[in-house]
Amino acid sequence: MSPTTIFSPATTPARWIFDLSNMVYAVCGAIFVIVGSLLVYAVVKFRRRKGQDASEPAQVYGSKQIELAWTIIPILIVVVLFLSTARVIAFTQKPSFEETAVKVDVVGHQFWWEYRYPGLGVVTANELHIPVSDPARRAPSVLQLYSADIVHSFWVPRLAGKTDLVPNFPNTMWIDPTEPGLYLGQCAAYCGVQHAKMLLRVYVQSREDFAKWVEEQKQPARVTDAAARGREVFERTTCMSCHAIAGTAATGRFGPDLTHLMSRDTLGAGIIPNTRENLRSWIQDPGKVKPGVLMPAMGLDDSELDAVTDYLMTLH
Amino acid sequence: MTLTMQPPPQTWTERLHSWVTTVDHKRIGIMYVLYALTFLVVGGVEAALMRLQLLFPHAEFVSPHAFNQLFTMHGTTMIFFVAMPMMFGFVNYLMPLMIGARDMAFPRLNAFSFWLTVFGGLLLYYSLIGGYGLYGDGTAPEVGWWAYAPLTEKAFTRGHSSDYWTLSLLVSGFGSIVTSINVIATVFSMRCRGMKLGKMPLFAWLSATMSVLAILAIAPLTAAQMMLMVDRYLGGHFFDTQAGGSAVLWMHFFWIFGHPEVYVLIIPSFAFISEIVPVFSRKTMFGYPIMVAASVMIAFVSMSVWAHHMFTVGMTASANSFFVITTMAVAIPTGIKIFNWLATMWGGKIRFNAPMLFCIGFLAQFLLAGLTGVMLASAPMTWHLGNSYFVVAHFHYVILGGIIMAVFAAFYYWYPKVVGRIYSERLAKWHFWLFVIGFHVCFDLMHIPGLLGMPRRIYTYEPGRGWEIWNFLVGIGAAIQGVAILVFVWNLIRSARRGAAAGSDPWDAWTLEWATSSPPPAYNFATPPVVKSRRPLWDLKHPEDPDWRYE
Numbered sequence: 001m002s003p004t005t006i007f008s009p010a011t012t013p014a015r016w017i018f019d020l021s022n023m024v025y026a027v028c029g030a031i032f033v034i035v036g037s038l039l040v041y042a043v044v045k046f047r048r049r050k051g052q053d054a055s056e057p058a059q060v061y062g063s064k065q066i067e068l069a070w071t072i073i074p075i076l077i078v079v080v081l082f083l084s085t086a087r088v089i090a091f092t093q094k095p096s097f098e099e100t101a102v103k104v105d106v107v108g109h110q111f112w113w114e115y116r117y118p119g120l121g122v123v124t125a126n127e128l129h130i131p132v133s134d135p136a137r138r139a140p141s142v143l144q145l146y147s148a149d150i151v152h153s154f155w156v157p158r159l160a161g162k163t164d165l166v167p168n169f170p171n172t173m174w175i176d177p178t179e180p181g182l183y184l185g186q187c188a189a190y191c192g193v194q195h196a197k198m199l200l201r202v203y204v205q206s207r208e209d210f211a212k213w214v215e216e217q218k219q220p221a222r223v224t225d226a227a228a229r230g231r232e233v234f235e236r237t238t239c240m241s242c243h244a245i246a247g248t249a250a251t252g253r254f255g256p257d258l259t260h261l262m263s264r265d266t267l268g269a270g271i272i273p274n275t276r277e278n279l280r281s282w283i284q285d286p287g288k289v290k291p292g293v294l295m296p297a298m299g300l301d302d303s304e305l306d307a308v309t310d311y312l313m314t315l316h
Numbered sequence: 317m318t319l320t321m322q323p324p325p326q327t328w329t330e331r332l333h334s335w336v337t338t339v340d341h342k343r344i345g346i347m348y349v350l351y352a353l354t355f356l357v358v359g360g361v362e363a364a365l366m367r368l369q370l371l372f373p374h375a376e377f378v379s380p381h382a383f384n385q386l387f388t389m390h391g392t393t394m395i396f397f398v399a400m401p402m403m404f405g406f407v408n409y410l411m412p413l414m415i416g417a418r419d420m421a422f423p424r425l426n427a428f429s430f431w432l433t434v435f436g437g438l439l440l441y442y443s444l445i446g447g448y449g450l451y452g453d454g455t456a457p458e459v460g461w462w463a464y465a466p467l468t469e470k471a472f473t474r475g476h477s478s479d480y481w482t483l484s485l486l487v488s489g490f491g492s493i494v495t496s497i498n499v500i501a502t503v504f505s506m507r508c509r510g511m512k513l514g515k516m517p518l519f520a521w522l523s524a525t526m527s528v529l530a531i532l533a534i535a536p537l538t539a540a541q542m543m544l545m546v547d548r549y550l551g552g553h554f555f556d557t558q559a560g561g562s563a564v565l566w567m568h569f570f571w572i573f574g575h576p577e578v579y580v581l582i583i584p585s586f587a588f589i590s591e592i593v594p595v596f597s598r599k600t601m602f603g604y605p606i607m608v609a610a611s612v613m614i615a616f617v618s619m620s621v622w623a624h625h626m627f628t629v630g631m632t633a634s635a636n637s638f639f640v641i642t643t644m645a646v647a648i649p650t651g652i653k654i655f656n657w658l659a660t661m662w663g664g665k666i667r668f669n670a671p672m673l674f675c676i677g678f679l680a681q682f683l684l685a686g687l688t689g690v691m692l693a694s695a696p697m698t699w700h701l702g703n704s705y706f707v708v709a710h711f712h713y714v715i716l717g718g719i720i721m722a723v724f725a726a727f728y729y730w731y732p733k734v735v736g737r738i739y740s741e742r743l744a745k746w747h748f749w750l751f752v753i754g755f756h757v758c759f760d761l762m763h764i765p766g767l768l769g770m771p772r773r774i775y776t777y778e779p780g781r782g783w784e785i786w787n788f789l790v791g792i793g794a795a796i797q798g799v800a801i802l803v804f805v806w807n808l809i810r811s812a813r814r815g816a817a818a819g820s821d822p823w824d825a826w827t828l829e830w831a832t833s834s835p836p837p838a839y840n841f842a843t844p845p846v847v848k849s850r851r852p853l854w855d856l857k858h859p860e861d862p863d864w865r866y867e
Contacts, residue, residue: 002782004769006700017696024694028687035683038658043676046597048665056858057664061866062603070655071648078644085694086637092696093633110472145630150467151563153628153703157769161699164629167466167557169564171630184781188628188703188771190460192467193380196774291380 003158003184010158010183010204011175012138016088017161023084027077092161095174101131101139102210108145108152108165108187110294111194112256112269122217123244125256126269128202131210133176140176150192156185156202164189177204186270193292199270213263220247221259221315230311233304242295245315255295261315268293280309339423340838344430345409346734351434352402353805355393358441362390364798367791373779383775384458389440391461392481395577396488397437399719403584404433404495406726407523409734411499413829413836414517416508416845421501429494436488443480457481460773462574463544465555465566470548479548482541489534489541496527496534503527508828510847515867517827517850518601521608522587529615530580537573540566564629571622578714579618583611585722586653589675592729593657595825596672597664600851600863603656610649610656617646627698636695643693650686654679669823670744674725677752681717688713688763703773706766709759716755716797724751724804731808732822736834737815743807751800758793761786826851 001008009015106128107114116123130141145154147165154173155162163173177183187198205213231248234240240250246259264274268290272278282289284305285297300308326334335343366386369377378386412420420426444455457477459468468478503524507516544566546552553559555566594601601607624643627636657679666672688710692698701707724747731739765783777783821830830853832841849855849863 002768004781006767006769017700020694021691021697021700024691024697028690032684032687035654035658036680039676039679039683042658042661043666046661046664046666048667052665056598059600059861059863059866060602060659060663061600062606066659067603067606067652067656071652074648074651078641078647081690081694082637082641082644085640085696088696089633089636089640092699093636150472150557151464151629153771155700155703155769155771157700161696162628162702163699166563166629168560168562169630185769186771186774186778190384190464190467190773192472193384193458195384196380196776199778 004156006157008158010177010179010181011133011160012140013092013160013173013175014158016091020084020088024081027081031077095140097138097140097174099137099139100142100174101133101176102141103144104128104130104141105144105146106154106165108147108149108154108191109254110149110192111187111198111290111292113198113200114148114256117214120214120218122214123246123257124217124260124264126199126201126266127264128200129210129213130175130177130202130204131207132178132180132204135178138176140174142172142174145171145173151189152187152191152198153189154185154200155188156183156200158183159185159202162188180204180206180209194290197269197271197290199266201266201270216263217260219260221245223247224314227307227311227314230307230309233300233308234311237298237300237304239298239308258312258315261312263316276309276313279312280305283308283312337427339419339427341408341412341420341423341426342734342836342838342840344426345405345407348401348405348408348430348433351437352398352405355397355401355437356801357805359390359393359398360798360801362386362393364794366390367794369775370777370787371791372788373777373784375776378775380775381458384460384773385456387773388457388460388481392440392457392485393437394715395461395581396485397433397440399581399715400488400492401433402723403526403581404492406588406723406730407499407526407584408495410730410829411520411523412502412506413832413840414827415503415506415511415520416828416841416847417502417506418840418844420498421506422498425494426498429491429498432491432494433488436484436486436491439480439487440484443477443484446476446480462570463566464570465544465563466557466561468544468548469556469558471556471558479545482544486538486541489538492530493534493538496530499523499527508845508847514605515847515850518590518604518607518611519587519827522583522590522611525611525615526580526583526587529576529583529618532619533573533576533580536569540569540573543569564626567626567629568623571625572619574625575622576615576618578711579614581719582714583615585678585719586611588722588726588729589657589678591827592671592675592725593660595729595823596667596669596675597661598667599660599664600854601656602659602662604850604867606652607656610652613649614646614653617642617649621646624693624695624698625702627695628702640693640695644690647686647690647693654683654686669728670739670741670748671725671729671823673745673748674721674728677748678718678721678725681713681721681755685710685713685718701766703771704766705770705772706763708772709762709766712759712762717759724748727804727808729823730829731811732815732818733829733834733836735812735815736818737811737813738818738822739807739811739815743803743810747800747803747807750803751797754793754796754798754800756793758790758797761793762790765790821853824857826853828852 009018105116113126115128133139145163145165147167152165153162159175163171181204183202185200235249240252242252242255244251244257267274267278267282286293286295369375369383459478503520543554547554547556553561555561557563621643623639728739728744765786768782770783818834820833828845849867851863855862
């Protein structure tokens with residue numbers, strides 16, 4: 001089964017859309033069958049047959065009763081569809097729940113995702129972690145959506161419909177998944193050259209696992225002597241103008257926070273696995289892996305490259 | 317020695333000169349249509365390149381930049397330089413004939429607006445050369461055909477590629493507005509004697525409706541383009557979000573153009589269907605006054621639905637609900653039209669010539685397109701499907717399955733009138749079946765990756781998401797449609813030389829264009845016609861049972 005299908009909802013808002021959709025599919029399907037059959041019947045029954053005389057058929061100019069019938073029935077259908085739609089809109093956009101599990105600021109960048117947990121002091125990128133919501137006592141995670149540059153859109157089909165991240169125009173959405181697991185999606189608003197490779201990964205974790213993850217992410221970066229040369233290169237070249245590593249001099253905000261880089265499964269906004277070889281070739285020339293990415297190739301020589309890679313590999 | 321009084325044959329320069337300087341509505345109409353056909357091939361090649369790239373995941377057939385330029389150019393070309401000039405071409409050629417006029421109300425203005433449209437299209441493609449600009453940053457624009465702010469601001473799009481896009485739409489937009497004014501003036505003041513508003517062919521009603529809508533829709537687009545130019549060159553901040561501007565403002569401007577634009581294109585398609593279905597069913601149009609009312613109603617309601625393109629940008633629940641109900645309301649007059657066409661066929665003696673085949677294809681496909689439209693009108697469904705391949709499939713269903721099918725029907729129906737020769741029915745049937753099969757393989761299946769989470773405008777996609785097989789099959793369908801288009805173009809070219817002579821009225825039809833020779837003389841009618849009903853030729857052919865007794 002496709003991991004991004006809309007037919008396998010895992011949260012309340014996604015389930016509401018799923019139920020509404022099924023109703024709309026059924027109504028539209030019925031209309032298609034009825035009107036389509038009328039068309040087929042007309043084409044077959046009223047075709048010109050061989051041997052028919054050349055006379056013209058009876059000319060019919062119209063009928064008020066019939067026109068009235070096929071005006072009123074569609075109006076009734078539209079009213080029903082509208083009311084069921086408006087209900088889902090109101091429930092989704094004006095939710096009522098007693099508590100929230102976690103609040104996350106989601107910031108869209110060309111072409112990656114920044115996640116900041118204001119209450120928890122955690123900053124990470126490209127891989128969103130949230131706790132499960134207890135079905136008995138619903139506690140959804142609330143996402144505040146911002147954009148650092150242009151319009152992006154957050155769409156993880158199994159979790160919720162998409163909501164755009166518009167600069168100067170913060171949006172909110174909420175999700176309450178009950179099953180732990182990895183949920184996939186990607187940016188759904190054209191945002192420039194690498195719009196296609198701005199992938200979303202949402203890790204839904206049990207409460208305990210999530211608490212453990214938060215504990216780890218709150219720690220500043222580990223300092224080991226082994227990687228001192230790599231750290232020196234990182235801080236001497238312009239890496240630190242864009243990247244932050246908590247507990248060091250690097251406080252850049254343009255690129256993803258690297259404090260716990262190695263706790264992430266992927267690189268480049270979800271496009272390649274986070275392995276040593278991939279990390280090294282990414283640092284060497286990101287544009288080769290993801291043409292159009294805003295991170296430039298730094299022109300490091302082989303030994304510097306190895307040193308920086310070694311240093312980043314220590315950031316668990 | 318005898319003097320021959322015949323003028324010498326025209327040289328090709330003289331012929332070219334006579335076409336370039338013409339103010340004859342028929343010649344301008346033909347030029348519009350040929351211009352649109354040329355760009356149809358260009359836009360089709362762009363589509364083919366995109367489908368090649370998407371045949372397999374992680375393909376590297378074109379670069380990301382090139383792909384983004386391709387979909388920007390494809391969308392802009394197909395809407396502004398294929399669909400719009402195609403419709404204005406048909407209206408230009410046919411509407412004055414149908415109302416018994418000798419030309420449009422403003423013939424010189426008519427030529428002016430055609431050449432503006434030409435200039436606009438050339439400007440768009442000149443970006444390939446001139447877009448390089450000072451920064452060497454890109455050639456063709458790659459901002460998508462909506463050109464959402466702030467992607468179009470200087471900070472994100474340097475160079476001049478998007479400026480060519482802006483200028484191109486500004487220039488051709490003025491062309492469209494001027495033509496629209498011309499059409500309205502012609503319909504309301506150039507009708508022949510006896511043709512009251514209620515006796516006009518539906519074609520004329522729909523031409524006027526489309527023109528009113530075009531003026532209302534293009535004005536905000538033009539305003540937005542000017543504001544964008546101010547932002548880019550005069551230091552304005554309308555859409556410059558880094559200085560407090562609004563991205564959402566552009567969306568509103570664009571879609572208050574963009575949605576009525578769909579109806580600018582579909583209303584003339586309705587006009588073609590409303591002329592062709594009665595003739596080939598051998599019955600008068602069922603419910604003429606209701607058809608007029610429904611068309612005007614569609615135009616009216618379509619001005620209040622634009623933000624259904626913005627269900628995901630975070631409007632309030634009440635705003636979302638408002639645009640849900642207005643959008644769904646469009647289904648009502650649209651349904652009325654479909655039912656009236658069906659009722660026209662009901663009890664007739666249907667002839668299955670190519671124009672009618674394409675009309676039947678239109679009815680089935682437009683019905684489906686309308687129903688996926690109702691699904692998307694339900695805002696929560698658009699929260700999922702907006703900006704996905706489902707939407708791409710939906711609007712291609714409207715444009716190819718609906719508008720282009722109607723255009724093909726119109727091509728075959730009026731080809732004998734314009735060229736004076738009959739097209740090849742055999743090639744036309746090949747065209748029909750190839751196109752229908754290709755269309756359904758391509759666009760029926762294209763809904764599925766959307767339902768499986770595939771967003772639009774991505775130059776490549778990840779394997780393992782269940783999208784591979786669908787994208788591959790969609791590519792196959794696109795190729796079949798390409799072959800169909802080649803058959804169609806070949807038929808047009810071949811039949812112009814080798815087709816049988818058409819005579820003035822090959823379809824035994826009822827409107828005034830069939831009362832004059834094929835092709836019509838420059839002055840259209842030797843004596844201005846006088847009509848008593850909506851089907852003047854029916855009255856002539858059936859003096860014992862004329863229409864005006866019943867209308």
